[in-house]
Amino acid sequence: MHNDGKVVPFNRAQATPSPLARLPVVVLQVRDKAAQQLQQGLQELFDNADDTLFEMADKARSTVDHHIFFEAMRDLRLKRKNFERVFMEQLFVAFADLGLAGRGDMHLVPVVSYEGASGTSADEAEKAVALEAMLSRVRHRDGLALGQLSARFSELLGRRLDDHENPLGPALLCEFFLQAGRSLGVEIRVKLIMLKLFEKYVLSDADLLYAEANQLLVATGVLPEIKAVPSRRSGGPATREQHHANQSITEPPFEPSGQEAFSALQKWLVAVRGSVAPTLEASTEPQPIATRDLLRLLSHLQQYVPEPDAEDDFDLRNQLEQLLTRVSVKSGRSRVLEEADEDVINLVALLFEFIRDDPSVPDAFKGLIARLQIPMLKVAVLDKSLFSCANHPVRRLLNEIANAAMGWSPPGDNPHDYLYLRIEQVVQRLLNEFVEDTAIFSQLLAQFSVFTADERRRSELLERHTHETEQERLRTEAARQRVAQVINRRTMGKILPQFLLHFLQQAWSQVLLLTTLKHGEQSLPWQTALRTMDELIWSAGLQEDTEAGRRLLEQLPGLLKALRDGLASAAFDSFSTREFFLQLQAMHVQPSGGVDVMVEVREPFVFNSDLSTSLEPLAHDDPDLLTAQQLRIGTWIELQQNDAPILRCKLTAIMAPANTYVFVSRMGLKVLEQTAGQLALALKRGTLRTLDDGLLFERALAAVVGNLRQLNRGK
Incomplete structure (x- = not known):
């Protein structure tokens, strides 16, 4: 680092110009500007860490705790420069890897990894919970701006870049921080304090990071039609200290103009106009139907939404066509939709088509979620900020439902368990009670969030127990192998x-x-x-x-x-x-x-092992094997094993020494154990696929806009 505080690419980035040469200049400008802000955040973190640890030491009730916090202060002071250097190196590596032709080449450590971890499993589980909570808060608060930044990077790179691959995304920023902190010899309490300070002084300013990056990319003509989300704070970087000092005060979410955002989307919706029109020969000039009348028609259709397991698909646009035809015949005039209303109908219909085909949504829930189409359409007709505000209660409710359902697997003989029934209650209340007062969405969101939070707490406890059990089992397995070795050495x-x-x-x-x-x-x-x-x-x-x-x-x-x-x-x-x-x-x-x-004695003695060793050999560069080895902790997969029901489970740990991949159910119970080779063979057979756990509404909107852009370019 130079004394003037500016960030300079580290040696590795300079030594490998080839990937950087393939990056657009604007990406490097985004990197350098972001690096300056991140470096400033780290400096504030360490400046305040010393005061925080001194205060903890002063309040310590025992000599041991007093010593721990003072030693942590000493360790941080000695290793601060190295910590900041490693963090920035990781950032530059991630940006350099964007210039590589292949994906998954980033040299990073998992955000939550139990492999080779120091400390007890309980400590690691506590750290994992803290990390996941941090990431959830950032995604919830700044997910829209991050998604727009990822979309703009994707446009420049010519390939899709997910939020978790974005070098400025919270997941990778946390990885850089953990990688840099490996040299710190501090105990779990100090690590958790450092994580909280990282959130306070770095992640809390993610809105500034994304706003400036998006503005820079928009200024160079990258997806200008998607309005960048500005920072939540009008004061910009100059208000950082004031913001941190008052961080306990709840800040209202920034809501960009809903009409402005929707107007930008309308440019792409031109290609699908005319799909909702009365099938009637027009004898007079078509007369648009008022928005208020459209809402009444939708409320009428809302009472006739079919059950989730109905055999016939419910085509909302076709149903509206029939109603418009009946209204036109009755009035003697061709009644059509206002242009803006038709655009809203088409956009919402396309969003639900994406959801219907999205593999991350279990098939059992697709029909249930599809019943939300009319309530969501009515909200969109009333309030265009649905498409621009990440904190809109309607899209948050949809995202919360989809997130809860993603890990669902058929529970045996009863295809509809309590989670399904709980979501069904939410959907049915909306169909029965929602007319035009959108407050019901906030009420249902609050109630459902309490339910899912309670589920997550229970799942985390069981997942922690699962991990501890697996650690003990693998320890026993390693001991068995060692015993077999010493016996064979003496008897063979x-x-x-x-x-x-x-x-x-x-x-x-x-x-x-x-x-x-x-x-x-x-x-x-x-x-x-x-x-x-x-x-x-x-x-x-x-x-x-x-x-x-x-x-x-x-x-x-x-x-x-x-x-x-x-x-x-x-x-x-x-x-x-x-x-x-x-x-x-x-x-x-x-x-x-x-x-x-x-x-x-000719045959070696072998303990009965719980681990299967039968596996077809795969080349070290086999693409499916590389994909399996790049699975991250927290990744959800879907696996079809023989004639058994489809299994959905989450990677909770990669256990040493055999690098065994342990998967748990939505409730935190172990349901699968595989080697990387076994996972690779399942990928090769097409019986395994990874699931995208990104926010459903955001993914659907990005996909629909991308398809519309392609459609318009083809005309």
């Missing part, structure tokens, strides 16, 4: 009495397993168990008339005691081991004739 290639080999593999292996799990491999009990096994194997090859054989008779009582103590520690009772000790006695007393069966 040897000729041993069959009863002795059976004892080692079936009984003493359990002693070793419990010992390593309880005490570890550096402990005295583990070394004692190994020495006892070595002496037992050694004793099987001795002859009575040799010096070693005579020495064995002197050591035999100690060996027998060690064997009995070890078996007792593993809960083997004396009755179950009686036969072994009788055979062992016969072998030691009569070495030449006390053993009936001797075997050569």
Whole structure:
């Protein structure tokens, strides 16, 4: 970093000009301007971190806590410059990767990763919850502006760039922060404090970041028809300190002019006009129907919306055509829609066509959500800010419903569980009660949000328990493999009495397993168990008339005691081991004739494993394998396994040492465990696909506008 505070691309970006050379100049301008703001935010973060930690240390109730916070202050001061440097390097890497032809090349760490994590699983789960809450707040508050920025980047790059791939999106900014913080030797309480400060001094200014980036891109002619969302604060960067000082005060969301935003969309809706018109020969000049009359027609149709499982599709535009024809016949005049009203009808119809075909919405919910089309259309006729305001209660309700439903899998014999019934209640209330007072949407949103928040809390608790259980299971699996290794190292290639080999593999292996799990491999009990096994194997090859054989008779009582103590520690009772000790006695007393069966150990001993190892080998650069390896924590997938119902589940952890991918249900229960190779084969067979968990309304609107633009260009 230069002393003047300006951000300069780091060495790697300079050393790899090829990706940067493929980036439009305006993208680099966006990067440099954003880097300056982010650097300023980090500086404010560290300036305030020192004061915050000092205050925590001053209030500490114990000497230990006092020491922890003072050591954290010292660590932050020493590593501050390195922290800021690594953060900015990660930012420049992400922008450089935008210039690469392929996707998924960003060298980043997952936002929430349990693999190789320090601290206890409870600590990591607590950090994961805090991160997810931060991301949710940013997406909720600044999702529209971020989506517009991603759309403009997509236009410049010639390929779709999702919000989570956007270098300025909250997900990647959090990744840069976690990557930079790896060098900090602080405990979980300090990490959580740092995350809160990151949200306060960096993420809270995301609106400024996106507003300036969008304005810069609009000024160069990138999607100017989509009106950029300005900052929530008119004062701009100069108000940062005041904003942070008063952050506890709730700020009203910025609402751009609904009519202005809709007017920009109308330019693209020209291509689909004329799809709603009366099928009647016009004998006189067509007469537009008033908006108020249109609302009455829609309220009439609202009472006849078919059930979700109805076989016939409900075509709203066709239904309106029929009503307009009837009105025209009755009045003797050709009644048509106002241009703006027809544009609203077409836009809402296209949005619901996207939802109907969206794979992220479970099929069981598509018919249910489709019943919201008329209520949403009536709101759009009344209030055009539906298309420009991310905080509009109608679109938030749709997004909340879609988000809750995305992880839903058929619950066995009953296709409609309590989540389905709860959403059905919301839909039915709107159909029964909504006329023109949109306040009902806010009421239902508040009630449904309480329901989903409670669900998330329960899910997080179960997910945490699932993760802890998986960690313990994998620890046990690793211990089993280690025990098998030490037994095989001592027995492979040897000729041993069959009863002795059976004892080692079936009984003493359990002693070793419990010992390593309880005490570890550096402990005295583990070394004692190994020495006892070595002496037992050694004793099987001795002859009575040799010096070693005579020495064995002197050591035999100690060996027998060690064997009995070890078996007792593993809960083997004396009755179950009686036969072994009788055979062992016969072998030691009569070495030449006390053993009936001797075997050569050729096959390695293997513990029964919970993990499947059968897998078709795939090349390291196989595209499906690379896709599987790039799955991020929190990704939802849909999997069809044989004749079983379709399973929807979320990647909750990638567990070392085998990099096992663990998936949980919507309720946080483990439902699937796969290796990257198994996931790749499912991708290859087409039985697995990832689900887009972005906000449904925003995704639908972006897709519809993109299709309309293509349609207009083709004319």
